[in-house]
Amino acid sequence: MKKRTVLIFALILLVAFAFTSCGGKEETSTAAAGAEEGGVRSYDMFIRSQYHDWIKELKWYDVAEERTGIHVNYIDGPLEIADTYTEVDQRLASRTLPDAAMLRLSQAKVYGAQGAFVDLAPYIKEYAPNIQAYIDTHPEYKSFITDAEGRIFAFVREMPVIIDFMGYRADQFTEAGIDPASVRTVDDFTNAMRTLKAYFGKTNPNYYPLSGRESALRFAYLWGAAAYVDENSSGGIYYAHEKDNCFNIKAPGAYEWIQTMKMWYDEGLIDPSWVEGTNTEGDWEAKTLQGDASIFYDYYNRAEWFMSNGGPEVDPDYDMQVLDMLVDENGNPIKAPNSVLYGNDNAIAVNRSCDEETIITICEFMDYFFSEEGIILANWGVEGESFKTNEDGSREFIADYSTEETKPSGEKRWSFLSDRLTVCKPVDLEAFYAWNTPLIAEAAERIVQDENMLERPIVVYTTEEEQRLSNLIASVYNTEVARLTSFIVGNTELNEANWTSFINEMDSLGLAEIEEIQLTAYQRTIGQ
Amino acid sequence: MLFKLLPVGGMVIAFQDYSAFLGIRGSEWVGLENFKRMLTDPYMLTLVKNTVILAVLSVVCVFPFLVIFSLFLNEVRFQKFKGTIQSVSFLPYFISSAVMVSIMYTVLSPTSGIVNNLIVKMGGESVNFMAKPEWFRPIYIFLQIWQMLGYNAVIYMAGIASINGELYEAAEVDGCGRWGKMIHVTLPGISTSVITMLIISIGNIFTVDTDRILLLYNASNAATSDVIQSYVYRIAFQSLGFPDYSYGTAVNIVKSLLAFILVIIANKLADKYAETRLF
Numbered sequence: 001m002k003k004r005t006v007l008i009f010a011l012i013l014l015v016a017f018a019f020t021s022c023g024g025k026e027e028t029s030t031a032a033a034g035a036e037e038g039g040v041r042s043y044d045m046f047i048r049s050q051y052h053d054w055i056k057e058l059k060w061y062d063v064a065e066e067r068t069g070i071h072v073n074y075i076d077g078p079l080e081i082a083d084t085y086t087e088v089d090q091r092l093a094s095r096t097l098p099d100a101a102m103l104r105l106s107q108a109k110v111y112g113a114q115g116a117f118v119d120l121a122p123y124i125k126e127y128a129p130n131i132q133a134y135i136d137t138h139p140e141y142k143s144f145i146t147d148a149e150g151r152i153f154a155f156v157r158e159m160p161v162i163i164d165f166m167g168y169r170a171d172q173f174t175e176a177g178i179d180p181a182s183v184r185t186v187d188d189f190t191n192a193m194r195t196l197k198a199y200f201g202k203t204n205p206n207y208y209p210l211s212g213r214e215s216a217l218r219f220a221y222l223w224g225a226a227a228y229v230d231e232n233s234s235g236g237i238y239y240a241h242e243k244d245n246c247f248n249i250k251a252p253g254a255y256e257w258i259q260t261m262k263m264w265y266d267e268g269l270i271d272p273s274w275v276e277g278t279n280t281e282g283d284w285e286a287k288t289l290q291g292d293a294s295i296f297y298d299y300y301n302r303a304e305w306f307m308s309n310g311g312p313e314v315d316p317d318y319d320m321q322v323l324d325m326l327v328d329e330n331g332n333p334i335k336a337p338n339s340v341l342y343g344n345d346n347a348i349a350v351n352r353s354c355d356e357e358t359i360i361t362i363c364e365f366m367d368y369f370f371s372e373e374g375i376i377l378a379n380w381g382v383e384g385e386s387f388k389t390n391e392d393g394s395r396e397f398i399a400d401y402s403t404e405e406t407k408p409s410g411e412k413r414w415s416f417l418s419d420r421l422t423v424c425k426p427v428d429l430e431a432f433y434a435w436n437t438p439l440i441a442e443a444a445e446r447i448v449q450d451e452n453m454l455e456r457p458i459v460v461y462t463t464e465e466e467q468r469l470s471n472l473i474a475s476v477y478n479t480e481v482a483r484l485t486s487f488i489v490g491n492t493e494l495n496e497a498n499w500t501s502f503i504n505e506m507d508s509l510g511l512a513e514i515e516e517i518q519l520t521a522y523q524r525t526i527g528q
Numbered sequence: 529m530l531f532k533l534l535p536v537g538g539m540v541i542a543f544q545d546y547s548a549f550l551g552i553r554g555s556e557w558v559g560l561e562n563f564k565r566m567l568t569d570p571y572m573l574t575l576v577k578n579t580v581i582l583a584v585l586s587v588v589c590v591f592p593f594l595v596i597f598s599l600f601l602n603e604v605r606f607q608k609f610k611g612t613i614q615s616v617s618f619l620p621y622f623i624s625s626a627v628m629v630s631i632m633y634t635v636l637s638p639t640s641g642i643v644n645n646l647i648v649k650m651g652g653e654s655v656n657f658m659a660k661p662e663w664f665r666p667i668y669i670f671l672q673i674w675q676m677l678g679y680n681a682v683i684y685m686a687g688i689a690s691i692n693g694e695l696y697e698a699a700e701v702d703g704c705g706r707w708g709k710m711i712h713v714t715l716p717g718i719s720t721s722v723i724t725m726l727i728i729s730i731g732n733i734f735t736v737d738t739d740r741i742l743l744l745y746n747a748s749n750a751a752t753s754d755v756i757q758s759y760v761y762r763i764a765f766q767s768l769g770f771p772d773y774s775y776g777t778a779v780n781i782v783k784s785l786l787a788f789i790l791v792i793i794a795n796k797l798a799d800k801y802a803e804t805r806l807f
Contacts, residue, residue, distance in 0.1 A: 089771055092548045092549040110547070111549045114547055114550055272659075273638065273659070275748075276659030277746035277747035278659050471763060471772060474763050475569070475759065482747055482754070485747040486748070489659070510570075
């Protein structure tokens, strides 16, 4: 009997313990928040570990902490960004989220409305005049970060407008007798790949002119089949795919896009393992470094990466360059998708359990990077040390990109790679592209032009819309990719009937609803 | 109790719109909404089909192979050789799915893998096995056998060791050879273990190895490799800032209930036809 009583008591305790840890409403206030440490105010912030590693190396960041008198104790999250967001959930459940946290804006809005995060709007108004000024002058930013009730649950960074570049091995082009200037249209591009294949493929069975990483379904824009949303309609998955892997299977050119990719695949012009989805980023890098591939379409500074990560050591003639944008039959540049100014990723929210002083400290630190001095510091560094001002008022880096960016990991350096999250700040695009090797700086000047970029409007979704989109995309996007790949590799015959049935299947799976939500959200956004 | 039974209480989130911040007590109650959503999800049919085919193949192909391997291993006379085989076959059990899949990628690589090198040397054309939907299931099954071979052998060998030696002597007197002894003595002798393992396998019929699936999954083989677990993983953990734990749990509850029904049926059938049962 006694044994039984003890057992029941233990069971009750266990159940009570389990339910307590499953999330009550207890607030566990973080210690030392906003504390003065030898005259320096500080707060804790949860962040992806890689971002912290980058921050630790930045000379200008140290200057910023010195100037503001605020120190941030970063708490490392996982290495992968998706895992970092998941850990925010776990920390919320276990009440172990520190003063501030890096998360997705959608997370901030959902949990903020439930009381997890501070509504920053009144604090910004009072303690962050520079951010307030930015909000006032950037209505799209305001509508992006504000919820339906006018609350702001996270700071969102401005992102540089990035467009992917087409990199090519200039030395291999020359060897195969191709003049890069003659590669202007998609047909020229295909013919150049055929020439390369004929030349290098005869001695190297593993040679495929075009290779890459992640998804190979990145060329839809060449046939006008990029996902989009405008005031009248929406096509494809635009949400979270404004730049990468964005395609619209209902576009008039979509069928031809897949037809051409199939032709590239069948003729061995494109790396089959890339199309099939079995190669890794490392595989692609190795192939491109050792001459098994000559062309890629990837991140804007990748050409430089190959030049400074072994290319010339593998082959002294190794010369990676950036191709001009391809043009259509009328000679007009084919516009490519580019990143949007504000994204859902890497937002920074403040824990509701923070005391008033810590919230103010965080706001003041964030605000510094929206001040004129802060913007210059985070984009150009310190005058006389990393940049100089010319007589005409323009700025020029005096710190050498190659010297600084090749310093061993962990060593302090000047670095202004604004595509990385360091702090939320307005981006000086001139500085962003100037902070590169001459190869990329020249290519950026040539390519990053409005005439080469598609309209990528900022769309503000309601929480319900985002939730629905998120769930629909989990099945629709993967199925689209699988079916398109199946057409390209020949597992499914590519014909009009199968294509129509594919579109119908995707619509019934939720593509039509996705497009409808995107259109509604955009119409509401422009209405605002 | 602590690790198996208590977490079952957490399944209540399947009936909620669970929020990590609000917790079980604070999250909104949505009743059967997640279950309705599952039943009306147009993609669910494909996922169920892929899952069931894979699970049935796992039982039909893997299970007999493991029993046969143990029976033949028992017939090996040289004890040192037998011990070595048993140890070597047991080793993969301790290797993670990530490593095993990496080994498969290396062995089956279309450019440098040993299998494709052999195919090319024999005049054939290189095949990217990892990208072929029709090859996904055989590769999955092969990995399953490879990983579970030694583990199951230990269980069956223990059963075989407990068989009364006099039965073998009696069988010999009755004129049984090695083959006859294996069929008429060894196999019935381990029938209880076999049926127990079979019922456990049926119980796990919807529990495909998610790690292995996610590692083998790619755009080309998605037609066969996208299963309930990989979908739930996408919905619950990789969605765009809205991890849907409730829906993932609802799907898992249905999956567990179906598996439980199958276990009951298998147990009844075992009791009726083999006069042995698990519970």
